[in-house]
Amino acid sequence: MLSIHSDEHFMREAMKEAQKAFDKGEIPVGAVVVSNNQIIARAYNQTELLSDVTAHAEMLAITAAANHLGGKYLIDCTLYITLEPCVMCAGALTWSQIGSVIYAAKDVKRGYSSISGLNMHPKTIVKQGPFSEESEKLLLEFFRKLRK
Amino acid sequence: MLSIHSDEHFMREAMKEAQKAFDKGEIPVGAVVVSNNQIIARAYNQTELLSDVTAHAEMLAITAAANHLGGKYLIDCTLYITLEPCVMCAGALTWSQIGSVIYAAKDVKRGYSSISGLNMHPKTIVKQGPFSEESEKLLLEFFRKLRK
Numbered sequence: 672m673l674s675i676h677s678d679e680h681f682m683r684e685a686m687k688e689a690q691k692a693f694d695k696g697e698i699p700v701g702a703v704v705v706s707n708n709q710i711i712a713r714a715y716n717q718t719e720l721l722s723d724v725t726a727h728a729e730m731l732a733i734t735a736a737a738n739h740l741g742g743k744y745l746i747d748c749t750l751y752i753t754l755e756p757c758v759m760c761a762g763a764l765t766w767s768q769i770g771s772v773i774y775a776a777k778d779v780k781r782g783y784s785s786i787s788g789l790n791m792h793p794k795t796i797v798k799q800g801p802f803s804e805e806s807e808k809l810l811l812e813f814f815r816k817l818r819k
Numbered sequence: 820m821l822s823i824h825s826d827e828h829f830m831r832e833a834m835k836e837a838q839k840a841f842d843k844g845e846i847p848v849g850a851v852v853v854s855n856n857q858i859i860a861r862a863y864n865q866t867e868l869l870s871d872v873t874a875h876a877e878m879l880a881i882t883a884a885a886n887h888l889g890g891k892y893l894i895d896c897t898l899y900i901t902l903e904p905c906v907m908c909a910g911a912l913t914w915s916q917i918g919s920v921i922y923a924a925k926d927v928k929r930g931y932s933s934i935s936g937l938n939m940h941p942k943t944i945v946k947q948g949p950f951s952e953e954s955e956k957l958l959l960e961f962f963r964k965l966r967k
Contacts, residue, residue, distance in 0.1 A: 722891045723882050724914035725873070734871050743870045758937065759910025766872035766907060786937050789906065 678751070681705055682775055682802045685751040688715040688728065689809055695720065699809045702728040702752045704736040704745065711748070712736035728752060729760035733767050745769040746794075753806040755782035755799075758789065765792045773800035776807045826899070829853055830923055830950045833899040836863040836876065837957055843868065847957045850876040850900045852884035852893065859896070860884035876900060877908035881915050893917040894942075901954040903930035903947075906937065913940045921948035924955045 681703055688701025692715035704712040712735035717726040729752055737743045749771040756764060756774065761783030764772055772795060783789050791797055829851055836849025840863035852860040860883035865874040877900055885891045897919040904912060904922065909931030912920055920943060931937050939945055 718891060722889065723885050724891050725878055725882055725911050730873055734873055737871050741870065743866060743872050757910055757914075759907050759914060762905055762907025762910055763873050766905075786934065788936055789934050 675708055678773060678800045679802075681710070681749070681751045682753070682773065682800050684710060684713070685753050685775070686802055686805060686809075688713055689753045689806065692716045692728070693809060693813055699813050700728045700752070700754045702732040702750060704732050705749045705751065706736070706740070706745075706747055711739045725759070727757065727760050729756055730763055733763055733769075737767070743767070749773060751800070753802065754778050754810070755784065757781050758783050758786060761789065761791055764795065768792050769795055771796040771798075773798055775800060775802040775805070776810065777803070823856055826921055826948045827950075829858070829897070829899045830901070830921065830948050832858060832861070833901050833923070834950055834953060834957075836861055837901045837954065840864045840876070841957060841961055847961050848876045848900070848902045850880040850898060852880050853897045853899065854884070854888070854893075854895055859887045873907070875905065875908050877904055878911055881911055881917075885915070891915070897921060899948065901950065902926050902958065903932065905929050906931050906934060909937065909939055912943065916940050917943055919944040919946075921946055923948060923950040923953070924958065925951070 684703045685701045689699040693699035697716045697719050700716045702714050703710045712732045714728045714731035716728045745767040753775045755778040832851045833849045837847040841847035845864045845867050848864040850862050851858045860880045862876045862879035864876045893915040899921050901923045903926040
């Protein structure tokens with residue numbers, strides 16, 4: 672039986688990835704990529720572990736999803752991400768021609784939408800989804816701890 | 820004896836990387852990262868080989884340079900790249916806080932500077948350097964072959 676999952680279900684899974692990042696001392700952002708109502712890739716931010724500014728959750732998830740599909744385009748996929756993508760990740764998502772991007776918390780400072788005129792691929796549907804408050808809370812907790 | 824190399828010298832090395840990409844059927848873009856007048860990372864576009872839209876020369880070079888330095892910031896480094904960086908790569912270079920970016924050919928369509936309001940890190944010096952014509956010629960030759 673195919674059970675059709677909701678945005679809540681998949682964003683909860685992305686939040687689990689963000690929590691893994693938190694537990695490892697990484698800025699807590701998590702992602703899952705969904706194709707045909709199934710998770711084909713999961714990732715969390717690993718910039719500290721890998722000492723690599725490019726290792727955002729989205730970037731790792733794009734690479735993992737392409738690897739899973741055996742092709743570099745993610746046309747029929749949806750990315751669930753706990754924080755609005757930055758410029759780098761929005762650029763990568765554009766190249767991937769991904770079908771949809773659903774993010775939880777808005778990133779007023781570093782989110783790609785803070786650059787007027789910067790859009791993802793014209794065929795990509797981008798929207799804010801559930802768990803915005805939970806994601807913000809986790810991020811705030813992380814930075815509060817960091818400053819102690 | 821420390822020999823001080825010129826932009827020409829390093830961009831010629833980036834062009835060698837672009838030629839490697841060309842020879843492997845990849846869009847011919849090459850990069851080197853220089854620190855203390857020495858090349859610490861070399862890379863060429865591998866999006867086809869890796870089946871990964873994130874595998875631009877700049878992204879691979881940033882990761883390799885950070886790996887070499889043992890830290891994720893490239894403050895005292897210069898990236899020589901044969902084509903103006905795209906939005907994704909400009910975003911990654913911003914996160915890296917790289918000292919300088921010198922590119923050969925301008926990318927009118929896909930270059931980050933086609934998005935008004937999109938800039939790299941305020942401390943990063945960005946300029947067009949030598950080998951612009953050679954890089955354009957190699958790219959045109961690649962796309963001409965591809966269309967045959």
